[in-house]
Amino acid sequence: MFSEWLDRLRGTVVVEIRGFRPDAMLDAMRSANIVVRQAKFRRIERRGGAVEDVLEVRLSTRDALRLRPLLKRTGCRMRVRAKYGWPFWLARLSRNASFAVGACMFTAVFFLLSQIVWDVDVEIEGSRLTTEQVLKAAETYGLRPYRWKFSLPPVETMAAELYRYIPDASWIGVEWRGTRATIRVVEMKRPEPRPVKGPRHLVASRDAEVTAIFAETGRPVVRPHALVRKGDVLISGWIGTDERKIAVAAEGTVRGLVWDIVEVEVPLARTVRTYTGGTSVRYAVAWGDRRFRLPGVGTAKSGEEKVEERLFTLRWGDWVSPLGVVRQEVRRTRTATIVWTQEQAMEAARAEIRKAVEFRYGEEIGPVRENILQVRADNDKVYLKAHVEVEIDIAQEQPIAPAENGASS
Template sequence: MKRSFNMRQGQVTLSLEGEEVLALVNAAMKEEVNFQRIEAKSPTFYKVKIDPVDAVRMRSLARSYNVRMKILSKEGWPFALHWLKKQPGFLAGPFFFFFILYMLSNIVWNVDIEGASPEVEHMIEQWMQEEHITPGTSHTELPPLDVLQKEVVSAVDGVTWVGVRLQGTRLKLQVVEQTLPDEADEKNEQHIVSTKRAVVREMYVEQGTAVKEPGDFVQPGEVLISGILNPPEPGEESSDNTPPQSVAAEGEVLGEVWYEADVTFTPGPDLSLLSGEREVAYQMNAFGLTLPIWGNQASEAFTEPVVRANTHSWRIFGYELPLQTKSITYYEQSQQTAELPDDAMEITAVELTSHELKKELPEDAEVTGEKILHRRDENGKVKISLHYQVMQNIAEDAPMIQGD
């Protein structure tokens, strides 16, 4: 006999042992004891499951039939609740665990300051300690984040903006510091002079008086932009109303500069070319001895042959034998002198000199023209002269000399 178990009602498992155990079960059924399961282990030993409310009546009947009854287990919600009443700590434990977890998650455990220099970071940390915003502070004790942001900017010098974020137990401050523009170095009174022998093409005067004009030919050291404002005309004295004023001349002057380069080509190197003729000799090496097989005179067939040798080792079942065959091939070669055509020489000369010239020029310089001036043969060598036109800045600062 077996019924489904009702967890809400619960059940009690009993062992019944005695001569009258069967009569006891029949009498209990007449008394309407609710058996959920009856299992006969032997004629004198039964194992039954009954409702908890019938346990008292079952004990009374067992005594009257002289049957020993023992409670094996108690299952179901009624017994679990009864056990919890006796163990209040077990019920309160999870509640306190989640309560403590919630409280700890509402505390700032880390304060991260990013984007600040060590000095500014130290100042922010000191201010936060004075305001009691340190690890261990509760979220409820923190001011609103937008208010905290404004307070940090106003309290700490050198801070332009602060982004404040609260991520769990971590308080993050992203700092943007003030960046003051570098103060320009005050320049002394100066002229702008030419660094090259060139023709002025373009002038950009920021401060000072232009002395030269586009198209003028200048020598190194000549003044291009004067640092004297309102200079008097030659032969005239400055008026009292507009006296000359000395400043630091500034500007840029682009000039056309000429460069010349020479490239010398020597006759090409001798090249060794194979004619296609060859002779082959065969040998056998055994136990350190060399035995000629064929082509003993092959080494004498050519004057300066190219020699290639190929050795083959013999193996049987993976074992290498002390026996080798060797083939030696002798190739005939001839010497020829390599010569470059004239146009190839000129192209090579331009490429070589252009590459070397660009390495020496400033980055903003531009090669505007190139020309081969002349080509001549000297003592079996070819010499090519080239002319380059380069547009570059020819201006440099020059201090004023007393009396300018």
């Protein structure tokens, strides 16, 4: 590898040697310690049917100048076929000086323009900070468009200094993307202040059997396995003795078993859309929201299909060209009908019961125990009626009336 670069630096030539005995010329070069890079013999047919042996060798420019005495000694003649290396390239370039000067000026201007900050992008994770605030802080520090990149400190130093101007940020990162600077900011998450609540009780939201009770503030009134009705006090907001009572905002968790009737219906036949595995790609010209199919580009088959698009447009800063090219990936689909047995429909109906209970009481529910009351199949559907028992949070707030508060005081 080093010898190849050295040959390019010094220059090499390909010489064609002709004569009565070209092999004698090769022996003479070996005797004169001339290094031959490549050598090959070939025969050429001249006019009249005569055949001539030709020796083609590749050697350095310095060794090529030493061939003249050997040519006279062997009676051969030579012709330069090709020249390689920096000396010959510079010689050709010197004959076209204007092109060389233009290429150097273009390289210099391109290098200078690549060292300028042309745009500053901001990516914020949060809702309190705005892009204008981050750009103003970056400009105060010195990071703004049309500044020399080499006049700015490293990105780690800039990110550390921006903390002084953006106190609400928990993490700041600065990244170079060519001539564009990207500032990423993650906002500091602050706990929301808890609202001040007045004196209140926690009462039962429905008839239930208490399974667990935990009072953070206030006095628990019921115990587990107690039956309560809607409106009964579960955790009282009155604390203290009978002589001196204080009204507080009762807080805690009360879980209880409730009972309900749920009716669901499940069809025995369902129509689903499946992929066939066939795909194709086609292209279109985009102008705004419109698409113009290119004739003869891609495939367009009839039938059901799902199209996924990817848009390619030109961008320059915040400007986006309305003209672009759309790559559409078409996936073939078909409609299939699935027929369930009555046992499969029953399993699906039990899953629907769980969904109906979650929709009615929320997702934070305990295990659902159902007792099937009625099963009926009619009009290609299975109707199911069940009595369910589920554990939910049964506590709800009830403010302490001012009259009750004054009477107790």
